[in-house]
Each structure stands twice: as structure tokens, then as C-alpha cells.
């Protein structure tokens with residue numbers, strides 16, 4: 001099978017050939033038709049994350065070795081079934097979203113369908129195993145596939161990462177009254193999907209923070225009730241947030257998660273407020289420790305989502321309640337130009353690459 005692979009960090013992806021896997025046991029071989037290009041691909045491409053204080057998390061040290069076939073917002077059709085996957089009711093020609101955040105498959109978390117929280121071994125597609133910038137992906141079990149018939153495939157592709165990531169982060173701040181402001185930091189693919197999901201769940205007060213005017217405009221068009229310029233000193237940004245909200249806020253979901261955005265989010269919280277850290281921009285946050293107990297604050301991480309959340313999101317989308325985020329499709333062969341655009345901050349919403357013969 002052909003793949004566009006990272007063969008050297010930060011260098012253009014190279015088209016290579018890899019053996020097409022043969023499904024065994026409960027495995028399903030999926031022929032990829034679409035794949036969303038996620039911001040986290042940039043970190044994989046560069047080979048690590050900034051941990052702040054001059055420290056870096058190297059993906060090589062975490063067992064991610066080159067070449068990597070990236071791409072984890074995968075849609076496709078069933079190509080071949082392993083012998084134990086045959087009775088699962090998967091249909092030929094049906095478009096499926098692939099749940100990519102795989103684990104070991106046998107620990108308590110994986111068995112509870114919380115594969116993303118696997119305590120043994122991460123096995124994500126597009127990170128540890130070949131992903132959607134290749135012709136085929138191998139899925140361990142039919143439960144990792146969700147039928148998306150009737151949905152726009154380019155939009156549905158984004159549900160496997162940005163969709164469930166925001167779904168899961170929002171679940172961690174709910175319940176909140178519909179007019180109690182929820183702040184979203186970052187109006188990229190994640191932020192716009194978060195606006196759509198909050199609106200679908202009936203939430204009305206949604207404040208979006210971004211440094212780029214074009215992205216703030218996109219957030220307003222997606223249904224944000226207010227937008228805030230995220231540029232400048234974090235305390236000043238926090239002041240702008242509380243001004244827009246009419247006071248300190250109960251929830252900030254930081255989809256950027258850099259030193260400055262996390263600081264601004266933390267300072268904007270009211271008593272009992274929650275700061276949910278989602279993005280992987282990098283940096284560090286120094287907490288004034290006495291404030292955490294005396295104001296009963298929560299600072300919590302949220303990492304992607306699980307197959308149950310993907311099914312819930314797809315169900316809501318099929319009911320027509322999740323507004324589609326702006327998506328642009330481009331041919332897979334343009335993947336290097338797409339990554340450059342993403343790196344340069346020139347992408348509004350999401351780019352989804354289409355495979356030849358999709």
C-alpha cells in the first residue's frame with residue numbers, strides 16, 4: 001500500500017510503499033477515503049512537545065519511531081475482515097469513522113471502551129501504527145468503527161479527533177446552566193467543533209478567545225455569543241474574558257494550552273471554577289497553591305475521547321443537531337502544502353485530505 005510518511009522530522013512527507021496488512025482475529029482492514037489534518041500532526045512531524053522551562057518531550061523516547069504514517073481523523077470503507085469480525089454486521093461500501101485512540105485491547109480501561117485511557121500501551125493509529133495518510137489502516141475490532149452514513153464525510157472525519165476531544169472536555173465541565181458562560185480558548189478546528197457541540201447541547205453563553213481576527217470571526221459565525229482577543233498579557237486577557245462574561249467564569253476549556261493561555265484561563269475562574277487543559281501547544285503553569293483549595297478550583301487535563309463518545313457525537317450529528325465546522329477538502333497528494341499551511345496558521349476550520357478513488 002502507498003503511504004505518505006514522515007521519514008525525517010520536520011522534512012516533507014515522502015511517498016513510500018509498505019506491505020498491506022492482512023486482518024487476523026477480530027481485525028478489520030479499512031481502505032481510507034478521507035483523513036482530517038490535525039494540529040497535533042505538527043508535533044509528531046517535529047518529533048516532540050515543549051514541556052516548558054527549556055524541557056522537551058521527545059516522541060522517539062516514547063516509542064514513536066520513524067517512518068510514521070500520520071493521520072488520525074480517518075474515514076474509510078471495509079476492505080477485508082478478519083475471521084472473528086465477520087459476524088459483526090459491518091457493511092460493504094458503508095462509510096465508517098475509525099476510532100484511532102487505541103490501547104492494548106485487554107486492560108480494564110480498554111475493556112470498558114475507554115481505550116484512550118489504556119494503562120498498558122498506547123497504540124493510536126497515525127502515531128504508533130500507520131494512519132490515514134496511507135491507503136489502508138488496520139483496526140483491531142469492529143467496535144472501533146462507527147457508521148456515518150448520511151453525514152458529510154469531510155465533516156465526519158473530524159469527529160474522531162477534534163470532535164470527541166471537545167465532546168469529552170465539555171463533559172468534564174457539565175452540567176452548567178445554558179446561560180452560564182463557558183470559555184473556549186482557541187478557535188481552530190477544536191474550538192469551532194466545541195462551539196457546535198455546545199450549541200447542539202443547548203448551551204447559549206459561549207465565549208471564544210483567539211489571537212487571530214479571522215478565527216474570532218469564524219467563531220462568531222459558528223455561534224459563539226462573544227469573542228475576546230487573546231493577544232497580550234495573560235492578566236489583561238483574563239480581564240477581557242471576565243468583562244465579556246459579566247464576571248469570573250465557571251469553566252474554561254483551553255484548546256491551545258500554552259503558558260499564556262492557561263494562565264489567562266486560570267485567572268478568569270470564579271470560586272469552584274474548572275480549567276480543562278486540552279491543547280498541546282506547550283509550556284508550563286505555576287499555580288498559586290493556596291488559591292486552589294480556598295477557591296476550590298479544578299485544573300484538569302482531558303485527552304481525546306473514547307468510542308462511546310464517538311458514537312454519541314455521531315448520533316447527535318445524524319439528528320442534524322451539530323452544525324458542521326468549515327472544512328476544506330484537498331487531495332492527499334497535497335499533504336505537504338496542507339501541513340505548511342497549518343504550521344503557518346493559515347487554516348480556518350479543518351482541512352480534510354481525500355484519497356485517490358475515495
Ligand SMILES: [Zn+2]
Nearest residue numbers: 038040161162
Ligand atoms: Zn488530532
Ligand SMILES: [Zn+2]
Nearest residue numbers: 103104107118
Ligand atoms: Zn489497555
